[in-house]
Amino acid sequence: MTGLGELGYDVAHLLGGAMLLVSFVLLAQRRLEAVTGALALQGVLLALAAAWQGHVQGAGQLLLTAGIALAAKGVGIPLVLRRMAAALPPAQRADAPGPLAPVMLGAVALVALAFLLAVPATRGAPVLARVDIAIALAILLLGALMMVTRRGALAQVAGLLTMENGLILAAVGVAGMPLVVEISTAGLVLVVAVIAGVFARQLGERFGAQDTALLDRHRGERR
Amino acid sequence: MSAAGALVLLHLLGAGLLAAWPARAALLNLLLCGAALVPAAMILAAPGGEGWLRADALNAPFVMLSAIIGFGAALFSLEDVRGEGFDARRLRSYHAAFQGFLAANHAALLSDNLGILWVAIEAGTLASVVMVGVHRTPAAIEAAWKFFVLCGFGIALALFGIIVLALAGAPHLPEGGARLSAAALRAAAARMDPALLDLGFVFLLVGFGTKAGLVPLHSWLPDAHAEGPTPIAAVLSGLLLNAAMLAILRGQAIVAANEAALSPGGFLIAMGLASLLLAGVTLWRRRDAKRLLGWSSIEHMGIAAIAFGLGGPAGNAAGLLHLWGHALLKSAAFFAIGRAARLKGDQRMDAIGGLARSHPPLGWGLVLAMAGLAGLPPLGLFVSEWWLAGAAAQAAPWVLAPLLPGLLVAGLALLHAMQRLCLGPPTPDAAPGPARPSTLLPLWTNLALALVIALALPAPLAALLREGAGLLP
Numbered sequence: 001m002t003g004l005g006e007l008g009y010d011v012a013h014l015l016g017g018a019m020l021l022v023s024f025v026l027l028a029q030r031r032l033e034a035v036t037g038a039l040a041l042q043g044v045l046l047a048l049a050a051a052w053q054g055h056v057q058g059a060g061q062l063l064l065t066a067g068i069a070l071a072a073k074g075v076g077i078p079l080v081l082r083r084m085a086a087a088l089p090p091a092q093r094a095d096a097p098g099p100l101a102p103v104m105l106g107a108v109a110l111v112a113l114a115f116l117l118a119v120p121a122t123r124g125a126p127v128l129a130r131v132d133i134a135i136a137l138a139i140l141l142l143g144a145l146m147m148v149t150r151r152g153a154l155a156q157v158a159g160l161l162t163m164e165n166g167l168i169l170a171a172v173g174v175a176g177m178p179l180v181v182e183i184s185t186a187g188l189v190l191v192v193a194v195i196a197g198v199f200a201r202q203l204g205e206r207f208g209a210q211d212t213a214l215l216d217r218h219r220g221e222r223r
Numbered sequence: 224m225s226a227a228g229a230l231v232l233l234h235l236l237g238a239g240l241l242a243a244w245p246a247r248a249a250l251l252n253l254l255l256c257g258a259a260l261v262p263a264a265m266i267l268a269a270p271g272g273e274g275w276l277r278a279d280a281l282n283a284p285f286v287m288l289s290a291i292i293g294f295g296a297a298l299f300s301l302e303d304v305r306g307e308g309f310d311a312r313r314l315r316s317y318h319a320a321f322q323g324f325l326a327a328n329h330a331a332l333l334s335d336n337l338g339i340l341w342v343a344i345e346a347g348t349l350a351s352v353v354m355v356g357v358h359r360t361p362a363a364i365e366a367a368w369k370f371f372v373l374c375g376f377g378i379a380l381a382l383f384g385i386i387v388l389a390l391a392g393a394p395h396l397p398e399g400g401a402r403l404s405a406a407a408l409r410a411a412a413a414r415m416d417p418a419l420l421d422l423g424f425v426f427l428l429v430g431f432g433t434k435a436g437l438v439p440l441h442s443w444l445p446d447a448h449a450e451g452p453t454p455i456a457a458v459l460s461g462l463l464l465n466a467a468m469l470a471i472l473r474g475q476a477i478v479a480a481n482e483a484a485l486s487p488g489g490f491l492i493a494m495g496l497a498s499l500l501l502a503g504v505t506l507w508r509r510r511d512a513k514r515l516l517g518w519s520s521i522e523h524m525g526i527a528a529i530a531f532g533l534g535g536p537a538g539n540a541a542g543l544l545h546l547w548g549h550a551l552l553k554s555a556a557f558f559a560i561g562r563a564a565r566l567k568g569d570q571r572m573d574a575i576g577g578l579a580r581s582h583p584p585l586g587w588g589l590v591l592a593m594a595g596l597a598g599l600p601p602l603g604l605f606v607s608e609w610w611l612a613g614a615a616a617q618a619a620p621w622v623l624a625p626l627l628p629g630l631l632v633a634g635l636a637l638l639h640a641m642q643r644l645c646l647g648p649p650t651p652d653a654a655p656g657p658a659r660p661s662t663l664l665p666l667w668t669n670l671a672l673a674l675v676i677a678l679a680l681p682a683p684l685a686a687l688l689r690e691g692a693g694l695l696p
Contacts, residue, residue: 117422118422121418121421122390124391124416125391125416125419126393133390143379156372160372160376164379166383167379167383170386174389
């Protein structure tokens with residue numbers, strides 16, 4: 001395989017792999033404070049990965065992407081989420097992800113699936129993009145797993161945000177996304193976080209808990 | 224500036240205006256939607272253009288349709304929103320989100336750039352989440368949350384699909400906007416790596432399929448339609464679902480241009496049949512009138528997906544006509560049901576009965592709309608379902624085996640519901656009053672248009688339909 005052992009390739013690998021590891025941390029964390037911390041770490045790693053890709057590809061605009069990722073995903077959104085978590089009563093600041101072993105096994109299976117899907121499919125693509133896409137798909141699927149296994153609204157939002165991190169990682173690996181798209185995507189993610197927060201707070205006010213399971217009995221047809 | 228740009232900009236400015244200056248917002252909302260009819264008509268009269276927003280024979284009729292239904296919904300909303308009892312803040316966010324949704328929806332329909340398309344659909348989702356949750360009841364918040372989480376999930380998958388398509392196009396296209404241009408990708412698709420195209424399309428289909436309400440990621444749809452204000456249900460069914468379906472069709476056109484890639488038709492047929500059959504069974508057990516119509520949207524999106532999956536000039540024309548007719552009839556049905564729910568003070572089907580006798584113009588309008596949705600002649604869906612059956616008999620006769628029973632079961636369920644809602648003994652009114660022009664005008668206009676597209680499609684529109692069908696694989 002060409003590229004293996006070259007610095008550009010190895011660093012991109014390392015940063016992507018680190019992001020994937022953080023996804024596992026996110027899946028296992030109970031305390032919302034720790035979840036937001038891990039989310040911030042993943043955002044910073046994403047910014048580094050984008051900056052590195054910008055350096056390797058000689059694409060200056062990726063540095064801007066990196067800056068946006070650092071500001072929004074590394075700092076802004078985690079801070080907002082942390083403040084929301086801190087405003088919750090202490091009993092709700094932890095969110096049980098359920099029994100951990102099956103979740104982790106599922107996560108490992110999803111990562112294997114991502115590589116089995118993406119590596120053969122990207123045979124024709126540039127080497128640098130290949131592993132990037134596979135790792136990004138794995139992060140995407142782990143984010144989806146987090147959204148499925150968590151009950152708390154804020155933890156579900158964290159899952160959604162890691163999915164977005166995976167998407168940006170995939171996007172920076174593919175050179176030539178127009179700038180407008182990147183900027184508006186970043187803006188949208190911010191709005192997503194705000195709307196999510198507003199609803200999470202409303203859920204909290206309504207039910208004294210932001211546990212979406214409580215909503216099950218409000219399913220319309222059974223009213 | 225092109226008419227397409229003017230249309231999107233008008234609604235964007237409208238959103239800003241209504242957010243900043245909420246006095247008389249309902250009337251301004253209506254005026255803005257009325258003004259939008261002009262650029263929409265210009266787009267329909269002369270589709271074309273270059274750049275990010277590009278009208279062609281495929282999307283121009285949908286833009287006009289969206290403008291008409293948007294205007295109707297704004298007119299209906301003028302009266303309906305008074306019954307909601309919103310405070311000033313909610314009125315402001317409701318109207319601003321309405322305009323923002325229309326801007327995003329038009330941008331999604333017109334965009335040639337897949338990235339902009341994605342951003343527009345995501346922005347439209349966020350605007351509609353605000354509108355669905357505006358009642359702030361537990362059920363409305365749950366519906367909005369489900370909508371938000373499921374569509375956020377789906378749309379993330381769609382963006383991954385778009386990124387993979389861009390990766391497939393990277394060796395063959397110049398850097399910059401061209402790598403995400405649907406037209407450029409399609410032109411170069413024959414030379415692209417088929418494995419990458421396959422991967423991209425599957426994610427695109429599942430992602431935008433969520434927004435189009437296709438099974439298995441459909442469960443947000445009935446709740447969002449039932450819990451939001453009625454005008455929102457009308458624009459969700461009439462506009463958003465079509466925009467999502469067109470997004471899928473763009474991806475399908477790219478993949479189908481490469482002979483070595485998988486054939487996308489089979490996936491569309493499978494998801495369409497699953498949607499049709501599940502909805503056909505589920506429709507029988509609905510007790511909430513707006514949920515019933517929501518499930519019927521799942522059914523009709525499934526039917527359109529089958530038609531596009533079969534493809535060819537006949538299948539594609541059937542699918543396009545079906546989308547047109549469904550958007551008109553479904554929004555008409557929502558206007559009627561919304562007004563009936565106000566009269567009865569309840570949207571459960573038990574509470575609504577005998578509308579045709581107690582409120583004839585409203586009740587008979589609903590009778591026609593639901594009969595049309597059930598596939599009875601003479602309204603639009605009868606023709607498109609007939610064409611679909613013909614296309615299936617030619618291209619893949621086995622599809623008829625599940626298709627015809629599915630159509631029958633779903634149609635009968637709707638007729639059964641129509642009979643309960645309109646023809647039985649009238650139930651008492653909680654807030655008696657006549658049906659006003661703000662309901663009857665959009666209701667009967669949509670019905671008349673559905674009749675026209677079925678029986679006397681004007682020659683220029685028929686030409687656009689044929690040309691649009693020819694643009695699809």
